[in-house]
Amino acid sequence: MGMAAAVVVLFGIREVSSIAGPVVLALVLVIAVSPVRSWLAARHAPIWLQVAVPFLIVVLVLLGMVGILTISATELAALLPTYTTQFERLLADAQAWAAAHGISNEVLNRGLEAFDPERVLGLAQILLGSLIGVLSALFLVVIVLLAMSLDAPVTARILTSGGGDRPQLVTALATFAHKTRRYLIVSTIFGLINAVLDVLALSLLDVPLPLLWGVLALIANYIPNIGFVIALLPPTMLALLDGGVQTMVLVIVAYSVINVVTQSFILPKFLGDAVGLTTTMTFVSLIVWTFVLGPLGAILAIPLSLLTRAVLIDSDPNAGWVQALVSGRPRG
Structure with missing residues (x-):
């Protein structure tokens, strides 16, 4: 029964993964920066500051990483077409090596299909598409992160008071x-x-x-x-x-x-x-x-x-x- 329930729950989460993923990420990020909030609370900082500082730290880190990935992936997509000659030379060297070691052309051609430059360019385009997905999900992460940051002080007190039950x-x-x-x-x-x-x-x-x-x-x-x-x-x-x-x-x-x-x-x-x-x-x-x-x-x-x-x-x-x-x- 327990295993069956686990399978049902996991497939249910999978169906709403576009929501569940950002929510879990926001929860983990709130937990990661909670020492900052505790440090501010110990120094009697106002509640708005206890919420704002950890929230801004996480948002700036996320934006920085997404920015670096976006710029670099764009450069990668522009760079890959310049390696067509190198691809052809590597394929020629591989064919010569295979022929010298008795590997048939049919087996070799099948293996070399994986190194098609057009496929590599397609992977770059997939990478860029994934980054667009990250950017769209980032908005949801930030919204959920803000909500959890606002609730963090209250949630901590509720969990502490619930220790008796x-x-x-x-x-x-x-x-x-x-x-x-x-x-x-x-x-x-x-x-x-x-x-x-x-x-x-x-x-x-x-x-x-x-x-x-x-x-x-x-x-x-x-x-x-x-x-x-x-x-x-x-x-x-x-x-x-x-x-x-x-x-x-x-x-x-x-x-x-x-x-x-x-x-x-x-x-x-x-x-x-x-x-x-x-x-x-x-x-x-x-x-x-x-x-x-x-x-x-x-x-x-x-x-x-x-x-x-x-x-x-x-x-x-x-x-x-x-x-x-x-x-x-x-x-x-």
Whole structure:
């Protein structure tokens, strides 16, 4: 019954994903900047200032990222047609290499169809169309964000006062907010570090549009498990077209070294067990929420899973074994 209800709910959310996605994004952003509101409240700032400052911080960050993506994507669409000659040369080299290694022309032609310049241009147009969708959704995000920012002080007091009636639910929601905030702050800091290092590496290697790929690396940092691959593929392909195989290999090496050092060695020491999800649960949540909300679901997979865990598992005193199962830590 529970699984059937979950399927119905997920498909229902999927049908209204254009609304549910921006609402969840606004909620996560409000949670991320809540320390600013708490800091202002502790210094007895007026309510309007407690609302306005966090709201403006989020809006400025969103507008800055959308602006960079829009300008860079426009430049990318204008840049790709100039690589037609490089495409043809790479295809000729691939055909010569395949012929030397006994690969039939039929197999080769089928494989080379994926590298058609017109298809790459089509991908650029899809990217621009997606950005237009982001711009239209941004208005809804800002409106919902403003409403949630206005309600945040009251909501915090209501949750605190409700601890006597539903203590476990209040505690679970507080834990969700704390874990989400820590995850977002730490991931953002290390995402910025990754982005800056990637931009520097791409600039040194003369790969076009390094700022675009830096922003992509920052956004992909929030996507568990496959974010690194998503951030790596576009600059790698452009490096191949612009500078050849050597530049492509150098980009892969630079990205891999930066990712291993920051994400594998340093990040776990700061993030620790803040997420509280096993590797399997993290990957499953990525698949599920991407199916439900699309690309935005991939970015919000961890916060959405933490919210689901708080409401359905952490708030239930009889669900201790499930809590241990999804967190990978046996009950002590």
